[in-house]
Amino acid sequence: MPANKPPFDGEWVKLGDVCKVVGGSTPKTDDPGNWGGDIKWVTPAEIRESVNLVTDTLKHVTPQGVRAARLRIMPAGTVLLTTRAPIGKVALAGDEMCCNQGFKCLICSSEISNEWLLRLLRYKSCELQQMGTGATFRELSKKVVSSYRVKLPAMASQLLTVERLSSLEKLLRVLRRQLVLLDQLVKSRFVEIFGSYSNEFETTLQDVSEFVTVGIANAATHAYVDSGVVMLRNLNVRENQLEDSDLVYIDPEFAAKYKKKRLKAGDILVTRTGYPGIACVVPKKYEGCQTFTTLIVRLRDDSPVTAEYVSQLINSPIGKEFVGRFKAGSSQQNFGATALKMMPIGIPPLALQQEFASFVAEVDKSRFIVQQKIEKLQTLYDSLAQEYFG
Structure with a gap:
């Protein structure tokens, strides 16, 4: 067995046996008493790729809204899995919150790490999408999610998997941030060189x-x-x-x-x-x-x-x-x-444009180097995820 692969010494289990699976709904929007409270209410549109934690939501509901829609307020750490429009986006609740009908959320028992489950479900997103049913749009039911089988290793192995994958995720975030900074550098240089010309049409x-x-x-x-x-x-x-x-x-x-x-x-x-x-x-x-x-x-x-x-x-x-x-x-x-x-x-004067073009070319070289590093790290990450979850 490879040294970097935690042993899969567990057994196949249904998610419903190691998690409490809960759904959500939407309070009536024409009743202002349901909205504008302090209770966070998340929708699938707020789950972004590669972002692990949702700490706040765009909309908040009131206790009246919770009662009217029979919402379940989920604890921090709940795994938020989108099961319609689209299927397979996943994140962790960074605070207590409830959700709309686009989720089947998993409150983990002591047998399963929420961080481990987050990464497993993200790896399995394509498989989950294929399991969706429905004529108008595909959806995963609570029954399907509860019956979904995963091979659950011992907690020590789960935590080791999380440690190794999360370390790569941190490196990838740093490199992607470098790409953003390089883009900002080009924009700043453009303003610096052409600020007095770009408004002269x-x-x-x-x-x-x-x-x-x-x-x-x-x-x-x-x-x-x-x-x-x-x-x-x-x-x-x-x-x-x-x-x-x-x-x-x-x-x-x-x-x-x-x-x-x-x-x-x-x-x-x-x-x-x-x-x-x-x-x-x-x-x-x-x-x-x-x-x-x-x-x-x-x-x-x-x-x-x-x-x-x-x-x-x-x-x-x-x-x-x-x-x-x-x-x-x-x-x-x-x-x-x-x-x-x-x-x-x-x-602007051609000399200034050529100076900017040369600057962009140098930034592109740096961007290419960073992008290569990202691709290599992503390949390593995907390979490890396949070993751990495939």
Whole structure:
């Protein structure tokens, strides 16, 4: 047995045998006497990925609301498992609280560590999602959760598992925080260099671009393949960087139908739907790829502005304010190429833009190193989780 693997010396048990499984509900919203009290009331939307502890909630209920909805006030340490919209998000209650009907919560007995159960359920989230039933939306019933079987090791092994995984989680949080700080560094440097220019609008994006258009806008899922031409989507576009952990590929013959939309290094991608107006520059390794419904900006060869400057300008408060004025839609917001073409652009001295581009390139090197460390640690974490819970 590997030295780093706690022995699984326990037996298969049902969660209902080692935990008290409780649900929740929603007090009537049209009765103001139910709301605005001191009792915390959590919803699935407040359970964030990789955040282990919920210490406060967006809404609070009164004792009247608790009685009216027959809510159970759960103790701190309760495992909060979402069982509808969506299934499989999990966290610990950092204080006494109750919940809505989107949860089946587990109050652990002395036989099972809540920290251990938190990590096991997070590892099993895909399996739990497959167990959901329902026509309108999938849901896990109290019976299903109570009957769910886990192999429960001795408490010493549970605590050792938690210790090893939580130490890696702390390192991952530190590294992810470094990425946030690097992004903030780029934003601060942009303001420092261009603060006196970004408010001086001298032209529009259309006037400095070869074209501003949208990527492939026709149905493309039928052309998905395991290996082919990368097709970037809105979800891959982050502020000043591409997130390439969830790429899709399309058939080369299908991609060839859209030759004019092939990306070039230095193009600027701007999200069109979901969270419109997020921009990044296309790196060299994605030259020749396609995009799905993202906006593509290609600057003229003799453009007086650089791609790095334009990308950060779109991501800046000035750009966000412009996008906010022109985006449309309520449930699914979108922002079109016609509006983006009209975005006012200040033109700082080229030397300053090149200085900023060089700075961004150095930050990208640091970001790449940090991202590599994250990927290695995440691989180790996933490997250990599979050993402990698989």
